[in-house]
Amino acid sequence: MFRYILKRLLWLAFTLLGVIFLTFTIMYFLRGSNLPVLLSPDEPPDGLSRALEHVGLYGTYLGDFLYFLLRYVARLQFTGLVSGKLTDINTLSTRYLYTLISCLSAVAVSWIVGLPLGIAAATRSGGFLDNVVSALTVGFGSMPTFWVGLMLLMLFASKLRIVPMLFVGLPSLILPVVTLSLSNISLVTSAARSSVLETLDKDFIMAARAKGLRESLVIWRHGVRNSVLPLLSTLGSQLTKALTGALVVEYVFSIPGIGRLMFDSISNRDFNTVLICILITAVTSGAINVVTDVLYTFINPAVKRRYE
Amino acid sequence: MERKGRLPSLTGAGKPRLDTAATVGLILLALVVIGAVLAPVLTPYEYGTLDTDTRTEPPSWEHPLGTDRFGRDQLTRILYGARVSLLIGMLAVGIAAALGLLTGIAAGYYGGLVDSVLMRLMDSVAAIPYLLIATLIAIFAGFTARGTTIAIGISLVPDFAALARALVLNTLGKGFLEAERAFGIPDSVILFRHVLPNIISQYIAKFTNAFAEAVLAVTTLGYLNYAVQPPYPEWGDLLADGYIYIVSGQWWLTVFPGLAILITVVSVNLLGNGLSRLIDSRAGANGGRS
Amino acid sequence: MSVGTVLLEVRNLHVSFRGARGRVEAVRGVSYDIREGEVLGIVGESGSGKSAQAYSVMGLLRGTGRVTDGNVYFRGEDILKYERYQWEALRGNAIGMIFQDPVACLDPMMPVYRQLREAAMCHSEISRRAADELCMQMLNMVGVDDTKRVLRQFPSGLSGGMCQRIMIAMALLQEPQILIADEPTTSLDVMMQAQIILMLKQLCRERNMAVMFITHDMGLVAEICDTVCVMYAGRIVEKGPVLDIFDSPAHPYTAGLMRATPNLGVDEKGPMHSIDGVPVSMSGLPPGCAFHPRCRHCKDICREKEPDEIEFTHGRSAACWMVGKELR
Numbered sequence: 001m002f003r004y005i006l007k008r009l010l011w012l013a014f015t016l017l018g019v020i021f022l023t024f025t026i027m028y029f030l031r032g033s034n035l036p037v038l039l040s041p042d043e044p045p046d047g048l049s050r051a052l053e054h055v056g057l058y059g060t061y062l063g064d065f066l067y068f069l070l071r072y073v074a075r076l077q078f079t080g081l082v083s084g085k086l087t088d089i090n091t092l093s094t095r096y097l098y099t100l101i102s103c104l105s106a107v108a109v110s111w112i113v114g115l116p117l118g119i120a121a122a123t124r125s126g127g128f129l130d131n132v133v134s135a136l137t138v139g140f141g142s143m144p145t146f147w148v149g150l151m152l153l154m155l156f157a158s159k160l161r162i163v164p165m166l167f168v169g170l171p172s173l174i175l176p177v178v179t180l181s182l183s184n185i186s187l188v189t190s191a192a193r194s195s196v197l198e199t200l201d202k203d204f205i206m207a208a209r210a211k212g213l214r215e216s217l218v219i220w221r222h223g224v225r226n227s228v229l230p231l232l233s234t235l236g237s238q239l240t241k242a243l244t245g246a247l248v249v250e251y252v253f254s255i256p257g258i259g260r261l262m263f264d265s266i267s268n269r270d271f272n273t274v275l276i277c278i279l280i281t282a283v284t285s286g287a288i289n290v291v292t293d294v295l296y297t298f299i300n301p302a303v304k305r306r307y308e
Numbered sequence: 309m310e311r312k313g314r315l316p317s318l319t320g321a322g323k324p325r326l327d328t329a330a331t332v333g334l335i336l337l338a339l340v341v342i343g344a345v346l347a348p349v350l351t352p353y354e355y356g357t358l359d360t361d362t363r364t365e366p367p368s369w370e371h372p373l374g375t376d377r378f379g380r381d382q383l384t385r386i387l388y389g390a391r392v393s394l395l396i397g398m399l400a401v402g403i404a405a406a407l408g409l410l411t412g413i414a415a416g417y418y419g420g421l422v423d424s425v426l427m428r429l430m431d432s433v434a435a436i437p438y439l440l441i442a443t444l445i446a447i448f449a450g451f452t453a454r455g456t457t458i459a460i461g462i463s464l465v466p467d468f469a470a471l472a473r474a475l476v477l478n479t480l481g482k483g484f485l486e487a488e489r490a491f492g493i494p495d496s497v498i499l500f501r502h503v504l505p506n507i508i509s510q511y512i513a514k515f516t517n518a519f520a521e522a523v524l525a526v527t528t529l530g531y532l533n534y535a536v537q538p539p540y541p542e543w544g545d546l547l548a549d550g551y552i553y554i555v556s557g558q559w560w561l562t563v564f565p566g567l568a569i570l571i572t573v574v575s576v577n578l579l580g581n582g583l584s585r586l587i588d589s590r591a592g593a594n595g596g597r598s
Numbered sequence: 599m600s601v602g603t604v605l606l607e608v609r610n611l612h613v614s615f616r617g618a619r620g621r622v623e624a625v626r627g628v629s630y631d632i633r634e635g636e637v638l639g640i641v642g643e644s645g646s647g648k649s650a651q652a653y654s655v656m657g658l659l660r661g662t663g664r665v666t667d668g669n670v671y672f673r674g675e676d677i678l679k680y681e682r683y684q685w686e687a688l689r690g691n692a693i694g695m696i697f698q699d700p701v702a703c704l705d706p707m708m709p710v711y712r713q714l715r716e717a718a719m720c721h722s723e724i725s726r727r728a729a730d731e732l733c734m735q736m737l738n739m740v741g742v743d744d745t746k747r748v749l750r751q752f753p754s755g756l757s758g759g760m761c762q763r764i765m766i767a768m769a770l771l772q773e774p775q776i777l778i779a780d781e782p783t784t785s786l787d788v789m790m791q792a793q794i795i796l797m798l799k800q801l802c803r804e805r806n807m808a809v810m811f812i813t814h815d816m817g818l819v820a821e822i823c824d825t826v827c828v829m830y831a832g833r834i835v836e837k838g839p840v841l842d843i844f845d846s847p848a849h850p851y852t853a854g855l856m857r858a859t860p861n862l863g864v865d866e867k868g869p870m871h872s873i874d875g876v877p878v879s880m881s882g883l884p885p886g887c888a889f890h891p892r893c894r895h896c897k898d899i900c901r902e903k904e905p906d907e908i909e910f911t912h913g914r915s916a917a918c919w920m921v922g923k924e925l926r
Contacts, residue, residue, distance in 0.1 A: 215682060
């Protein structure tokens, strides 16, 4: 079991290293190769750069990469690389938190609403509820996230004035989370519905009925329990989509998160910041995927056995 | 959803047909495509023509969908915008399907180390949102349609690869391949004659769903100004411009592009769902139990 | 062994499914009785409708299957008219069922002890502890030695033979009056098959439990059944006590089935026999007797009219125009 987790973590580290490598290379070629440029202008040469000098790597590509890795990435300090007024690491983590909260809440909400909805639609297959749910699923799943955001913003903030239009801290996240949830709900609902339908067709459900169990027990204790597991394997891609969505809605709703920072920096042609944002987001996405993967393996009894 | 009963020896499946929802989707999609292709014929205007006399006018006979702040006819811009969405979507999905097919077949067929490495690679790619890839490319090569296409294409590959691999493994699991190998039939022929036909039908269903996602991605990137540069129209871009005018009441600048996106994607989704159901029912007819 | 009151009466049962071109009948008028303590065999090829009629008795027809005609009486009550709550009381409690693929019939995400416990507590008001005790005892009775270990397992970690024992234990825990066994040993190897069959036979005799034993294997019928119904193309073509039928089969199909069953260790050396022709397709039945294209005794009338079941001796009937004539 632990060997598996270790393998996954190792691969994650490998992938992330690849992303960092890529990011750095791009930065390198954009800015030129002078190591001192990576340092903040006011800082004196530190122990690390002197060590590199000693080894003879100072000023080379490899040296710069190691410096970048050890000085900035390892300590998660991007001061000096990120532009002007945003150099404070606190601002960066605050922004990160906003993005992360939007993303995770949206997925949580979409599961809380979508799972029961999908199960209900499946158990009343072909009925009125089922058809309505299917229609809504196709409808909302076909709308671009930003459009939903725009519509909601217009409706609730501008016309009805329920939610503030300008950013006022956490309450302003309500609308973005709702927006993100709507798109994801369709995914979860339709996945839940087909998973439940597929499970209810299986032999052990019929065998459970043959025992004379109450139908509600058959559906919930045997059917639904077995349907949820395959859904977890889609959690990873849902979170990735939600992360992208979170970045986009920050633009729509003017939330100061990582996405907003990235887009602003693009406009300002501050590509260093852009790359740092990309780095942070990619690392987050990768980590989320590995966690969900491991979680799934953990819960699935069949796979669990393989590693016991 | 129709389900097959335990009927002994079903003979001769009836002619497979699309259900109503899927047919509606097909028709709508056809309309969109026709609109895109025949854009020059359908409107007398150019998409870039400015006309300061007719700024932000509501829908009328001369301008069925109104005009924007530069006096450009909305209908024209939406029709030409269809080209962008459809083309980029198509190309992106095409690339993804092709690459995914190769990767998946290689992984499924060769198995072992090749399988592990390829699938881990796909996992890594899948973990990176298309927005980041698009941004990365944009930094390098500017904000172009080509970059957008590549970014979306890359992000869709893992899905196709996983499907192709699963189908290959499924086909390989069936015993007849061992028999064929025993007869000395070369592997490439086996691949071609047996593996491929099984893959194609399921692939097509996946294709349509991926296409829907691609179109949504294009519009999102267009909204963020990644995809095309003015004056060439793109639906997301139109929405970005038009949004400002919501408050002042010029609703047609947001409603129509939004509707265009919605209709296109919904039709593709309906069609895709219908195709999946069709394939499921055909597969069911061949595998009866007693 | 006491054969007493009639428990189950099936009268003119018709079951149809939706095929590619409209509804197709899988069961075309099946009638039989099961008495207390009787082991009735239902034997036929794939597609003969033997399983479909059993599912109808349990109300477990899946997909597009529907009972289109006929009646089923359990102790005099017409169960086909049952509401859901009545079915729930009947299933497991009065009539139990075990299936062909035991591993697939167990919940993959639930350990065995919970599933057994569920069966034990389903129809009776006993405590968990008492139920668990019963389960352990029952497992022992079906021949599981390492009960503590098996109970903790998930079905995917157990062999087919073990799972079938568990299923039998589950069914017996509920003490049904009739046990329907749908090809219970088809997916097992021969050794396991023999063990299970013996065990089943013994346990049912001990409890005076009636059994509907569905199979395609005439050899098994000889082993375990008292009476047998031979089914072909959705109808019963021969019915009667096992010994009598094996002695002198009345229907050509029955004779063919018996000839086709190889007897290892018997002195007869000769060619393997099979029945001519191919199994019939339910959506393309020939006119007249459904078996006539494959029958070596076929006459003109066989091609025109489908024979009804004729009781030609007390307790035996066959659906053949040639009944009474010598057939070997």
